[in-house]
Amino acid sequence: MNFNQLMCALFMLCYGMLVASCEPADSSNKLYTYTLSGDTTADAYDEAVTVACIQGILNRDATQLYLLSETYDRPAYWLDTLSASGKWLEKKERTPVATLDELVSLAGKQIKGAIIWDPEVPASLNVATTLAGLEDGIVMSPKQADLYLANWKLPIIKDFRGMFTGNETGSKKNDAYRWAIREFLETGRCDPHWLCLYEDAYMTRKKGDVSYVVTRDWPVRNKSFVYDLSPWGDETPLDDPDQRLGTDLETYQLMLEAVQKLTKGEQMTEVAGFFSFPKYSNIPGYESKHDPVPTEWETVYLISPYNCYQNTVAHLCFNQSLHAQAPVGELKQGRPEQKEPEAGKTYLCILMADYDSATPLYDFLPKHWNDPARGEIPLAWGINPNLIETYPDVIQHFYNTKSANDFFTADASAAGYMNPNRIDSASLPLFIEHNKRFYNRLDMSLSPMVLDWDEPTDAVKDAFTQFSGDGFATIVIDFHDTGGKVPEPHVWEGMPVMELINSACNFSTPQQTAKEMSMEIPATSKGSESTFYFFRIVWTSPSQVIAALNELRKLRPELDIEVVDPYNFFHLYKSTKG
Known part of the structure; x- marks a missing residue:
């Protein structure tokens, strides 16, 4: 090897080391954690929405992000339990992420843009969540968009403000869902194995109630349709008292028909989540003629002919997008020795x-x-x-x-x-x-x-x-x-x-x-x-x-x-x- 060849070889070696040092480290063994504050404010609610979307994107094909809570210890319990010796998270290196800015930076180009929902139409939060799963976007309130979008340099995928006026059905809420049915279900964009019955922002945002916010990583990961409708056709719901009687139920049936058409009789559909007790049954504050248990039964009565089954209570279910990827072996429980009957x-x-x-x-x-x-x-x-x-x-x-x-x-x-x-x-x-x-x-x-x-x-x-x-x-x-x-x-x-x-x-x-x-x-x-x-x-x-x-x-x-x-x-x- 002459001098020039030697210098060239040394250059290529140094260049290779430099390139390697600039490449992201192997994160397959990292488990990033982000802790939600637990504050009962609209700002905390908005943050949880955005974080849940990011988690659904990051955990679609990998196990990258685990959410914790300052006020709810069950996520920490399961993280510790499943990180014990021999468990599947044992060798994961926990790496805390402290701020929303850091989390967005971590996700990088995996986030394709922002979707702004309309606080004047609380149902648009669910429509935006559905679109987030389909477009790898993050859902933001207008206030959040004003605070962060410029710094994050994210394009706006969709801005729902002012889009749903009630011109179609007389109900802004139902206009939103019927548009989503046409755009996302009738076109076959959503996975028909899942529907997510998640309470929208009507009562929850002002209280900072994130029960059905932290779950939104699940529909984002699975590209599922998210909704919140009453199963009753004989009274108007608390959140939309001026709608024509039965409009919620009609929209519900349109959605179920569209999903059943997509499944082509080849799979059943899980409805994950519960009806909103305070909006659709006689919880104090709403003089409904229906008790909670009959409302639960009516929901199941409604969905069963469409080959749907319910996974009812699903609030505060953290990290479903990560847990679902656990490598689980054969599950056996065996059978007991049979007894002989004894008289009397x-x-x-x-x-x-x-x-x-x-x-x-x-x-x-x-x-x-x-x-x-x-x-x-x-x-x-x-x-x-x-x-x-x-x-x-x-x-x-x-x-x-x-x-x-x-x-x-x-x-x-x-x-x-x-x-x-x-x-x-x-x-x-x-x-x-x-x-x-x-x-x-x-x-x-x-x-x-x-x-x-x-x-x-x-x-x-x-x-x-x-x-x-x-x-x-x-x-x-x-x-x-x-x-x-x-x-x-x-x-x-x-x-x-x-x-x-x-x-x-x-x-x-x-x-x-x-x-x-x-x-x-x-x-x-x-x-x-x-x-x-x-x-x-x-x-x-x-x-x-x-x-x-x-x-x-x-x-x-x-x-x-x-x-x-x-x-x-x-x-x-x-x-x-x-």
């Missing part, structure tokens, strides 16, 4: 119920799961298997830490909350395949809390035998007064079918719960015949359940009570009655 027994089974949606799974279940008495008696824990798409690592944690006396079943109503009787017969094969996939994924074969307006039809029972052959129980409430009734206990094609008893569901004290249970068990003895009672108890610790059962034994000393796991409960019933 009073068999009880307890469903620890209502962990069927994201918030109860994410926030409520850890409180009761960590109870020291868990494992002392067999319990069924109702978690809906479709939540494996949202919080797979959270579900795996519960599977990994279960005792031999903990058993996971579906909750309301199967792999998602819907009314099976409302599903069109032509869609039952889709319903079966949907549930098979999720039940197999979570090693489930029980459906102990099917919610419907009437007893299951023969076709519905046939469908459940395909994925829930070990047992089926139902709660029937006929809010439409059409003659709905609870099924008589029986065995259908090998699948036990019975009622899930709901009277003791709202736990107050062990004594009160024991009284409610006792009222369901007849005083007259049936001699040597065994009896079976399946009770639903909501959001209660094992310690409290055990205390209630002890009180029941004091109240009814004549009963030979045995608490059994759900598999043996249905097996014993089938053995004695089948």
Whole structure:
């Protein structure tokens, strides 16, 4: 090598080192964290909206951004739990990001621009969120845009101010959603597997309530349609009292029709989120004729014929866009050894119920799961298997830490909350395949809390035998007064079918719960015949359940009570009655 060649080689080496030093460091092992203030102000609300959009963009194809809160400790709990030895976040290097400016700089060119929503039309926040997912944009209020846009040098993708006037429907709110339906659903731009029922800014922004703001990373990541509409056609909603009666419901149905057309009968659609209690039911401040529970049921009644199922309570569900990417292995829970029936027994089974949606799974279940008495008696824990798409690592944690006396079943109503009787017969094969996939994924074969307006039809029972052959129980409430009734206990094609008893569901004290249970068990003895009672108890610790059962034994000393796991409960019933 001559002198010139040597100098050239040295130059190229130095140049390569310089270029390498200018390239961004490998961030695959970094987990950036951003902490929301928790301030109850409109400014804090606006910040959370923008941050959620950035998170959805950054976490679409990678696990980069994790949000924490100064006032809500559950995100920190799960970050610590899932960073423990052997867990999937163990080797992630946490790197705090202190300011919104730094976060926007971190995202860089991944953010394609800004979308400005119109505070005069609170629904435009949801329309803007939908567009943010489709265009990789961040949603900003006009005040935020004035503060930041010049410094961030972001183009404006869309400015919704003054766009929705009510000229189309007489309602600015419904004009906004109907425009979005045409632009985003009828054109096929949104992913029809998801709808997000997120409360808009009408009541929440002025209070700084970010419950359905921190969740917006989810629709941005998944390119989902976001909405907030009333299921009722017989009264106007609180947020739009001057609309023509039934306008919200008509828009709701237009949206569902558009989504069903997109799915082409090939997939079901999850509706993530809950209706707004204060806008659409008789929470103080709004004289609605409808209570909250009937409003919940009406929503499910409305969406079920369109092959939609609900993941109801989903507020304050942080970091879904990151959790959803967890590499989860095979989930197995096994089956208990089968018991032989004993004459004269009073068999009880307890469903620890209502962990069927994201918030109860994410926030409520850890409180009761960590109870020291868990494992002392067999319990069924109702978690809906479709939540494996949202919080797979959270579900795996519960599977990994279960005792031999903990058993996971579906909750309301199967792999998602819907009314099976409302599903069109032509869609039952889709319903079966949907549930098979999720039940197999979570090693489930029980459906102990099917919610419907009437007893299951023969076709519905046939469908459940395909994925829930070990047992089926139902709660029937006929809010439409059409003659709905609870099924008589029986065995259908090998699948036990019975009622899930709901009277003791709202736990107050062990004594009160024991009284409610006792009222369901007849005083007259049936001699040597065994009896079976399946009770639903909501959001209660094992310690409290055990205390209630002890009180029941004091109240009814004549009963030979045995608490059994759900598999043996249905097996014993089938053995004695089948």
